[in-house]
Amino acid sequence: MKKNIIKAEQEVLQATRPPFSKIVTNLPPTVPFVPPEEMERRTGQSIHLRLGANESNYGMSPKARQAMEQAVSESYLYGDATTYHLRRKLADIHDVDPDQIILGSGLDDLLGLIVRTFLDPGDSVTTSLGGYPTFNFHVQGYGGILHTVPYQDFRNDLEGLAQKARETNSRILYLANPDNPTGSWWEADAISKLRDSLPDGCLLLMDEAYVDFAPADTVWPIDPTDSQVIRARTFSKSHGMAGTRIGYAFADKETIQAFDKVRNHFGVNRIAQAGALASLQDTDFQRDIIHAVSVGKEEYATLATELGITTLPSFTNFVAFDMGTPERATAAMDTLWNRGVFTRVPGAPPLNRLLRVSVGRPEERQEFAQIFGDIVPTLPK
Amino acid sequence: MKKNIIKAEQEVLQATRPPFSKIVTNLPPTVPFVPPEEMERRTGQSIHLRLGANESNYGMSPKARQAMEQAVSESYLYGDATTYHLRRKLADIHDVDPDQIILGSGLDDLLGLIVRTFLDPGDSVTTSLGGYPTFNFHVQGYGGILHTVPYQDFRNDLEGLAQKARETNSRILYLANPDNPTGSWWEADAISKLRDSLPDGCLLLMDEAYVDFAPADTVWPIDPTDSQVIRARTFSKSHGMAGTRIGYAFADKETIQAFDKVRNHFGVNRIAQAGALASLQDTDFQRDIIHAVSVGKEEYATLATELGITTLPSFTNFVAFDMGTPERATAAMDTLWNRGVFTRVPGAPPLNRLLRVSVGRPEERQEFAQIFGDIVPTLPK
Numbered sequence: 157m158k159k160n161i162i163k164a165e166q167e168v169l170q171a172t173r174p175p176f177s178k179i180v181t182n183l184p185p186t187v188p189f190v191p192p193e194e195m196e197r198r199t200g201q202s203i204h205l206r207l208g209a210n211e212s213n214y215g216m217s218p219k220a221r222q223a224m225e226q227a228v229s230e231s232y233l234y235g236d237a238t239t240y241h242l243r244r245k246l247a248d249i250h251d252v253d254p255d256q257i258i259l260g261s262g263l264d265d266l267l268g269l270i271v272r273t274f275l276d277p278g279d280s281v282t283t284s285l286g287g288y289p290t291f292n293f294h295v296q297g298y299g300g301i302l303h304t305v306p307y308q309d310f311r312n313d314l315e316g317l318a319q320k321a322r323e324t325n326s327r328i329l330y331l332a333n334p335d336n337p338t339g340s341w342w343e344a345d346a347i348s349k350l351r352d353s354l355p356d357g358c359l360l361l362m363d364e365a366y367v368d369f370a371p372a373d374t375v376w377p378i379d380p381t382d383s384q385v386i387r388a389r390t391f392s393k394s395h396g397m398a399g400t401r402i403g404y405a406f407a408d409k410e411t412i413q414a415f416d417k418v419r420n421h422f423g424v425n426r427i428a429q430a431g432a433l434a435s436l437q438d439t440d441f442q443r444d445i446i447h448a449v450s451v452g453k454e455e456y457a458t459l460a461t462e463l464g465i466t467t468l469p470s471f472t473n474f475v476a477f478d479m480g481t482p483e484r485a486t487a488a489m490d491t492l493w494n495r496g497v498f499t500r501v502p503g504a505p506p507l508n509r510l511l512r513v514s515v516g517r518p519e520e521r522q523e524f525a526q527i528f529g530d531i532v533p534t535l536p537k
Numbered sequence: 538m539k540k541n542i543i544k545a546e547q548e549v550l551q552a553t554r555p556p557f558s559k560i561v562t563n564l565p566p567t568v569p570f571v572p573p574e575e576m577e578r579r580t581g582q583s584i585h586l587r588l589g590a591n592e593s594n595y596g597m598s599p600k601a602r603q604a605m606e607q608a609v610s611e612s613y614l615y616g617d618a619t620t621y622h623l624r625r626k627l628a629d630i631h632d633v634d635p636d637q638i639i640l641g642s643g644l645d646d647l648l649g650l651i652v653r654t655f656l657d658p659g660d661s662v663t664t665s666l667g668g669y670p671t672f673n674f675h676v677q678g679y680g681g682i683l684h685t686v687p688y689q690d691f692r693n694d695l696e697g698l699a700q701k702a703r704e705t706n707s708r709i710l711y712l713a714n715p716d717n718p719t720g721s722w723w724e725a726d727a728i729s730k731l732r733d734s735l736p737d738g739c740l741l742l743m744d745e746a747y748v749d750f751a752p753a754d755t756v757w758p759i760d761p762t763d764s765q766v767i768r769a770r771t772f773s774k775s776h777g778m779a780g781t782r783i784g785y786a787f788a789d790k791e792t793i794q795a796f797d798k799v800r801n802h803f804g805v806n807r808i809a810q811a812g813a814l815a816s817l818q819d820t821d822f823q824r825d826i827i828h829a830v831s832v833g834k835e836e837y838a839t840l841a842t843e844l845g846i847t848t849l850p851s852f853t854n855f856v857a858f859d860m861g862t863p864e865r866a867t868a869a870m871d872t873l874w875n876r877g878v879f880t881r882v883p884g885a886p887p888l889n890r891l892l893r894v895s896v897g898r899p900e901e902r903q904e905f906a907q908i909f910g911d912i913v914p915t916l917p918k
Contacts, residue, residue: 172735172737172738172764172765173738173764173765173791174655174708174709174738174739174740174764174765175655175708175738176654176655176795177653177654177655177656177657178657179799180653180654180795180798180799183798183799184798185794185797185798186798187618187797187802188802189618189802189803190618191615191617191618191619191802191803193617193619193621194617194618194619194621197621206614209614209615211613211614211615212613213613214613215610215613216612216613221609221610224609224612224808225606225609227780228602228605228606228609228808228812229596229602230780231597231605231778231779231780231781232592232593232594232595232596232597232777232778232779232780233587233590233592233779233780234572234590234592234773234779234780235780235782236572236574236575237568237570237571237572237575238572238574238575240574240575240578261642261782261801261804261806262801262803262804264801264802264803264804265801265804268801272558272561273557273558273561274555274556274557274558275558276558276559290802297798297799327555327556328555354553356553357553357554357555357556358555359555383553383554383555384553384554384555392615396613397612397613398612398613398614398615399608399611399612399613399614399615399616399806399807399808400612400806400807400808401616401642401803401804401805401806410554413566414557414561416566416568417561417564417565417566417567417678418560418561418564418678420642420643420645420646420649421568421569421570421572421645421671422570422572422643422645422782423642423643423645423646423782424782425642425780425781425782425806425808425809426780426781427605427609427780427781427806427808428806431609
């Protein structure tokens with residue numbers, strides 16, 4: 157009897173619950189990444205080498221740090237919703253108009269905004285199978301349909317992507333270049349050819365989070381008058397400001413105006429704006445970081461060779477170790493975790509045999525080399 | 538002939554431009570607020586008294602500031618996407634479960650997320666006529682239809698709102714309490730009655746940005762098991778952290794899980810998380826600020842009386858001066874601007890006769906009193 161009353165009450169509550177949107181209702185529970193802090197809490201394992209999120213363990217420019225420390229005391233004031241000074245500085249550096257630039261609270265935020273601005277529910281999007289999970293998360297979160305093209309030799313298959321976009325009438329073709337999680341890179345000529353083969357009305361969304369680590373003279377020139385291309389970038393990687401949440405993109409003016417119709421205008425925090433502006437001015441620091449990271453990548457490659465493991469060439473701040481099989485890659489990641497080292501293995505084949513390791517500082521790399529050297533002989537064949 | 542070629546080329550370009558989503562295409566260009574920095578650039582007027590955005594010119598807790606300054610050097614690392622420590626602290630303070638709390642990069646971000654999670658395009662939303670523009674911006678940005686209810690005696694018309702929500706089959710009823718831009722407040726009994734009169738399946742979205750300034754013993758108790766109510770709050774006002782971009786909301790667990798399906802998981806920056814946690818621990822500072830603001834509000838009321846102007850009672854950190862007519866209110870705002878003082882006048886009648894002035898620090902109030910005293914006699918009758 158009591159049970160029935162409780163059940164009846166529950167039904168009343170059920171009836172009044174506001175329904176979620178159709179898209180949200182139909183989505184499975186999912187998160188793009190479980191953060192390492194949460195994994196530490198779940199496993200009871202404390203991490204002392206954080207090499208799994210491609211953060212820059214070198215930190216940020218001292219000038220950026222100082223600018224941010226100073227900005228803290230002013231951050232009782234809202235930041236400038238127009239990000240005026242940053243857009244001017246970026247425009248100056250890249251020889252574009254400030255009206256062709258948008259800032260967001262991280263590149264993830266901009267990916268969501270771009271998807272939202274261009275996609276109607278049911279629209280198709282093309283990306284690589286095993287590409288950036290957060291982009292996929294946004295596409296599904298706005299009701300888009302993902303079409304994927306397998307990597308070829310651990311590189312994005314540009315011809316395959318263009319063909320898939322054509323076949324599926326995709327609204328967006330997403331390309332991470334340099335690529336995450338492989339570290340691979342297509343030079344200007346190849347991208348130019350991809351752009352020329354784009355179906356009419358399909359947007360080429362280039363995620364260039366790691367572009368600062370690629371050879372500068374091979375980067376496809378920016379042309380923000382081309383309404384079919386968006387170049388999205390971030391201060392999280394070479395600028396070492398992942399936790400401050402600030403990213404930017406180049407797009408044509410009309411697209412920027414469309415973003416303005418829906419974006420979270422006061423979303424870019426004041427401290428990040430100050431830090432990003434200062435970081436852009438410290439080109440010496442940037443150059444040093446990019447050099448230091450290239451040294452670290454060489455060290456990782458040498459280490460791998462010594463251990464009989466192949467690495468992929470990388471134009472990013474991480475290296476993908478090809479462990480040969482998914483089982484071996486996962487075992488490596490798990491064993492490293494149990495030794496306090498955070499790395500990642502992508503989920504989709506054939507990338508799931510790659511162990512992705514961020515380039516740490518020299519002392520971190522030394523520690524990693526020692527632990528990795530210990531565990532590799534213990535891994536399943 | 539040449540003209541035709543140009544025209545033909547333009548048509549080719551036109552044909553390849555990726556179309557924007559239906560919602561974005563149909564939206565007029567609009568921004569919820571032009572920031573004061575942009576208004577300074579447009580008018581060439583430099584502002585020395587910033588009293589128009591309801592920031593806390595007292596700044597933040599010294600403990601929060603210190604925590605943020607320390608967090609700067611760690612912010613090369615992504616912040617915790619689960620905001621674990623903050624949720625636990627907020628849960629502790631408010632006697633709820635951490636799973637009933639969501640953090641966002643500002644309350645604006647959460648308003649967007651809530652609208653997105655509950656609204657399908659074409660769905661109705663009820664709010665007060667002249668209510669928070671950023672909420673309206675998000676509703677329109679997700680394709681919702683706004684229905685408005687005029688203020689009554691400069692207060693939200695609770696019965697009118699519930700009736701309108703019923704008539705329009707609204708999915709969301711938005712209520713700012715304490716209210717912006719009037720500063721008015723409904724106590725627990727009135728809100729409880731509103732909640733009981735909600736149509737089935739309609740969400741009561743309470744924007745409580747200013748709740749810390751309301752009499753604590755009259756605040757409607759939080760019950761996050763009620764799936765029809767969300768209470769959204771912020772660190773921008775009493776905590777003085779507007780520029781750091783961090784807000785939170787209480788909702789039932791299933792709603793929090795729905796948010797997780799689509800939210801920008803790594804969106805809350807690391808520095809803001811550290812500052813918010815420290816600020817919550819500095820309850821003495823909070824108490825002092827709330828007291829200081831109440832002193833400031835009394836000063837504004839006295840000033841107004843001396844100038845023959847009425848003010849509205851305020852349970853926020855600002856005071857609305859009733860200038861009698863929209864013309865007089867706008868003239869006051871414009872004249873103040875020309876004297877370097879930033880204030881705001883709402884756009885919608887009858888609120889457009891209110892001059893909204895944030896409570897500044899004592900020396901700022903003194904300066905405001907002097908300038909305002911100068912200009913009031915010069916205003917049109």
